[in-house]
Amino acid sequence: MTATDQALALARTAATAAEDKIATTITGLDVSGQMPLTDIFVIVSADNERQVGSLVDAVEDALREQHDVKPLRREGAREGxxxxxxxxxxxxxxxxxxxxxxxxxxxxxxxxxxxxxGAVGTQQPGGSRGTGDLQP
Incomplete structure (x- = not known):
């Protein structure tokens, strides 16, 4: 079993939103063969609580604007x-x-x-914003 086209489109939108907000890492996992409740895990990270909140807002906004979907559930937002x-x-x-x-x-x-x-974080190989190396 593989992830649906709809799930892939949502995951790509979420990943792009995270990349735009300078996520540290962005990973997509097709869990459809292991988990009956969802098709894809998108795992993104940031180096501080404020950035975590920014990523959450960006992902929610992008999915609402581009796909007209809202989260069914949100957990852990208070701790960041x-x-x-x-x-x-x-x-x-x-x-x-x-x-x-x-x-x-x-x-x-x-x-x-x-x-x-189609998106990578700043500390992943191929990261769009590099890992801090300055170019002359």
Whole structure:
């Protein structure tokens, strides 16, 4: 079983919104074969609580504006360390970098295929904004 076209479109929109807000990392996992409740996990991270909140707002706004969808459930927004946004077809995990490293969802779901969502974070190979290296 693979993720639906609708889920892929939502995941790509979420990833692009996170990239635009300078996410540290952006990962897509096709969990449709392992989890009956959703098709894709989009995992994004940021280096501080304020940035986590900014990513959450950007993802919600982009999905509402481009696909007319709202989250069915939102958890963890008050703490700003790990916010879960459940859109049905996709679940977006917005994590502080420390939580991302500690819980390592990619390792927990390592049997699920990685998806190319057309966006990368600043600390990933091919990151659109580099890793701080200055070019003359």
């Amino acid at each position: 360390r790990w916010v879960l946004l459940d859109f049905g077809d996709i679940v977006v995990h917005v994590q502080h970098d420390e939580e991302k490293d500690f819980y390592d969802l990619e390792r927990l779901w390592k049997d699920c295929p990685h998806l190319d969502l």
